[in-house]
Amino acid sequence: MPENNIVLEKEFEKRLIQQEKIEPRDWMPEKYRNQLIRLISQHAHSEIIGMLPEGNWITRAPSLRRKIALLAKVQDEAGHGLYLYCAAETLGTTREEMFDQLHEGKAKYSSIFNYPTLTWADIGMIGWLVDGAAIINQTTMARCSYGPYSRSLLRICKEENFHKIQGMEIVGVLCSGTKEQREMAQESFNRWWWPTLMMFGPHDSNSPNSGELLKWKIKMKSNDELRQRFIDITVEQAKVFGLEIPDPNLNYNQKTGKWDTGEINWEEFYNVINGNGLCNKERLGARKNAHFGNSWVRDAATTYENKKNNLKAA
Amino acid sequence: MTAEENKNDQWELWEVFLQGKTGEAHIHAGSLRAADKEMALQNARDVYSRREKFENIWVVKSKDIIASTQKDNDSFFGTVEDKIYRHPQFYKLPDGMKNEFKK
Ligand SMILES: [Fe+2]
Numbered sequence: 001m002p003e004n005n006i007v008l009e010k011e012f013e014k015r016l017i018q019q020e021k022i023e024p025r026d027w028m029p030e031k032y033r034n035q036l037i038r039l040i041s042q043h044a045h046s047e048i049i050g051m052l053p054e055g056n057w058i059t060r061a062p063s064l065r066r067k068i069a070l071l072a073k074v075q076d077e078a079g080h081g082l083y084l085y086c087a088a089e090t091l092g093t094t095r096e097e098m099f100d101q102l103h104e105g106k107a108k109y110s111s112i113f114n115y116p117t118l119t120w121a122d123i124g125m126i127g128w129l130v131d132g133a134a135i136i137n138q139t140t141m142a143r144c145s146y147g148p149y150s151r152s153l154l155r156i157c158k159e160e161n162f163h164k165i166q167g168m169e170i171v172g173v174l175c176s177g178t179k180e181q182r183e184m185a186q187e188s189f190n191r192w193w194w195p196t197l198m199m200f201g202p203h204d205s206n207s208p209n210s211g212e213l214l215k216w217k218i219k220m221k222s223n224d225e226l227r228q229r230f231i232d233i234t235v236e237q238a239k240v241f242g243l244e245i246p247d248p249n250l251n252y253n254q255k256t257g258k259w260d261t262g263e264i265n266w267e268e269f270y271n272v273i274n275g276n277g278l279c280n281k282e283r284l285g286a287r288k289n290a291h292f293g294n295s296w297v298r299d300a301a302t303t304y305e306n307k308k309n310n311l312k313a314a
Numbered sequence: 315m316t317a318e319e320n321k322n323d324q325w326e327l328w329e330v331f332l333q334g335k336t337g338e339a340h341i342h343a344g345s346l347r348a349a350d351k352e353m354a355l356q357n358a359r360d361v362y363s364r365r366e367k368f369e370n371i372w373v374v375k376s377k378d379i380i381a382s383t384q385k386d387n388d389s390f391f392g393t394v395e396d397k398i399y400r401h402p403q404f405y406k407l408p409d410g411m412k413n414e415f416k417k
């Protein structure tokens with residue numbers, strides 16, 4: 001590393017210790033920049049792909065009340081994607097580059113969106129569990145060191161609460177409904193519980209980059225800490241709903257005051273991450289269809305703008 | 315279709331400023347991409363005002379913003395913090411007039 005960079009990196013780290021935020025035009029280590037691009041673009045992709053499993057139920061929502069809620073939620077997720085793509089672009093990548101990586105299957109997004117939404121109860125579970133898990137991640141990350149990411153997350157967090165609560169309302173109604181409705185909720189819960197725990201990523205002992213990310217404040221809490229927080233909140237809520245956690249090893253640990261769970265099926269996790277989940281192909285296919293199928297709209301807008309500019313010049 | 319044919323996806327980047335009520339300052343909300351100013355305004359409305367009503371929205375092309383650089387802050391902002399005589403607390407008044415400072 002050139003002498004100059006060592007000095008700059010020292011100053012950079014001093015700024016982080018003083019709780020300063022880093023802004024796009026400030027000096028930053030290349031690795032910090034690249035880690036952020038990876039992190040923020042993955043997050044953006046997750047918001048956009050995350051619209052698909054829920055979009056699947058918009059036309060079949062059981063009432064108008066449910067339909068407007070779901071529409072508004074899916075719209076919000078599109079907005080979250082936009083905030084985040086813009087935040088990533090401040091680091092020097094382009095949206096086109098990020099889209100290319102997504103479409104070519106080179107970019108990752110949250111593994112949870114590769115599971116199918118088979119019943120209406122799944123829409124409730126996604127709001128309660130998936131958005132609930134995302135809120136825990138995002139509220140912690142909102143304190144991260146990169147200004148544009150932190151600001152996007154603050155904006156996102158304000159909107160997420162309704163996502164979770166509308167999901168909990170759906171689950172609550174099903175759980176206090178007929179026998180069939182209660183069974184539908186339990187069956188759905190059984191399918192979503194473990195994949196939601198996987199959303200927090202591998203155990204701390206298996207996430208090699210964590211140290212550096214924590215030092216640079218682009219990770220604020222470890223995967224296991226965040227997962228534990230989610231478990232402790234959700235186990236209590238499941239009791240209120242009258243749902244049974246699909247884990248025979250779930251046990252309240254008197255010493256720690258926290259809930260211990262059985263081991264997560266990491267083989268399944270890596271399988272889904274590597275493209276072999278139930279819906280990976282379907283999600284990417286739908287995403288590409290939307291992007292390339294609508295390219296004529298973007299072309300028309302660009303042509304129109306060029307034409308106006310040419311008229312002005314003439 | 316290949317990525318090559320889609321080059322014009324990179325629309326102009328715009329910064330969005332929102333004014334909550336008349337008389338308030340516009341505050342930076344975030345950015346977006348749009349092909350022209352009408353689309354920038356409409357996208358700003360759709361993306362940044364889904365919950366609240368705002369009085370007014372500004373959109374500005376990002377490339378038109380001139381910004382200071384953090385690494386020059388010391389020389390750029392200079393000794394402003396030393397100039398305490400620009401604040402009322404610098405001055406001394408008789409005891410009976412202390413609440414002048416609270417205004
Ligand atoms: Fe979101």
Ligand SMILES: [Fe+2]
Pocket residue numbers: 077131134160163
């Ligand atoms: Fe959400």
